[in-house]
Amino acid sequence: MTLLSIKNLTKRFGGLLAVDDVSFDVEQGRIVGLIGPNGAGKTTVFNLITGNYIPDEGRIMFDGHSLTGLKTHKIVALGIARTFQTIRLFKNLTVLENVMAGCHCRMNSGILSSMLRIPFQRREERMALARALKELEFVGLKQHMDINAMNLSYGNQRLLEIARALASNPKIIILDEPAGGMNDYETTQLVLLIEKMQKRGLTVLLIEHDMNLVMRICEDIIVLEHGARIAQGTPAEITQDQRVIEAYLGIEEEDEEDEAFEAEGRD
Numbered sequence: 334m335t336l337l338s339i340k341n342l343t344k345r346f347g348g349l350l351a352v353d354d355v356s357f358d359v360e361q362g363r364i365v366g367l368i369g370p371n372g373a374g375k376t377t378v379f380n381l382i383t384g385n386y387i388p389d390e391g392r393i394m395f396d397g398h399s400l401t402g403l404k405t406h407k408i409v410a411l412g413i414a415r416t417f418q419t420i421r422l423f424k425n426l427t428v429l430e431n432v433m434a435g436c437h438c439r440m441n442s443g444i445l446s447s448m449l450r451i452p453f454q455r456r457e458e459r460m461a462l463a464r465a466l467k468e469l470e471f472v473g474l475k476q477h478m479d480i481n482a483m484n485l486s487y488g489n490q491r492l493l494e495i496a497r498a499l500a501s502n503p504k505i506i507i508l509d510e511p512a513g514g515m516n517d518y519e520t521t522q523l524v525l526l527i528e529k530m531q532k533r534g535l536t537v538l539l540i541e542h543d544m545n546l547v548m549r550i551c552e553d554i555i556v557l558e559h560g561a562r563i564a565q566g567t568p569a570e571i572t573q574d575q576r577v578i579e580a581y582l583g584i585e586e587e588d589e590e591d592e593a594f595e596a597e598g599r600d
């Protein structure tokens with residue numbers, strides 16, 4: 334079943350065509366990668382899905398709903414959660430409080446009931462706490478729940494962002510460079526976590542420059558270049574695709590070679 338369907342999506346910033354007539358479907362329960370060179374339009378696609386940007390053309394359907402014109406909080410309530418390329422945590426809150434903030438979009442209590450602390454609101458708060466603890470346990474951070482979020486290691490801060498996204502009880506989680514800045518051990522833990530999310534029935538859409546991670550866990554990969562979709566397929570198909578090799582994978586190999594030369598002091 335198709336969970337997320339993107340049709341002819343286009344976004345311009347002034348004269349720049351950041352997303353150019355992009356279409357793709359994400360099937361329910363799959364792990365899908367969106368890859369491409371820097372500036373290819375990947376994050377812009379994410380921002381269009383999550384309502385941070387409004388498309389110039391095209392439409393996005395999610396679980397039977399059109400997302401066109403919906404505000405971000407409505408999109409979250411439909412079951413779309415995301416993390417950001419740059420970590421965005423509440424600096425002065427504890428680990429637990431950060432995750433509880435993610436539960437908030439699912440709560441129905443208004444300001445008045447919050448102030449009066451009526452039983453309904455207290456029940457919602459208890460449920461939010463239970464949910465936050467469950468997600469902290471899921472990502473492996475429960476033992477750190479009382480410390481300030483900024484005192485977590487960088488890798489754990491990324492996991493905390495995932496826990497907060499999961500706390501909104503999404504159907505799909507959208508991860509923007511989740512392995513960015515992680516060491517090898519943290520990346521391996523992240524791979525296991527993403528697999529665990531899939532086992533629990535979640536659909537995962539991710540942007541990632543770490544090709545080992547992408548090829549290891551993504552079942553379907555969409556490749557963007559200059560805003561346009563240039564390929565879609567399994568990891569095996571994508572690694573054989575001549576256009577992808579030229580546009581992206583090949584360049585990366587060259588970059589690595591350059592780096593190796595530089596490291597050895599050659600030119």
Ligand SMILES: Nc1ncnc2c1ncn2[C@@H]1O[C@H](COP(=O)(O)OP(=O)(O)OP(=O)(O)O)[C@@H](O)[C@H]1O
Nearest residue numbers: 346349351369370371372373374375376377378418
């Ligand atoms: N708010 C904005 N205003 C103007 N230009 C933007 C804006 N957001 C993105 N762009 C431009 O749109 C293009 C696509 O950017 P985007 O961040 O989507 O690329 P990306 O594929 O995610 O890149 P990276 O891998 O480096 O994160 C880039 O040229 C970028 O400079």
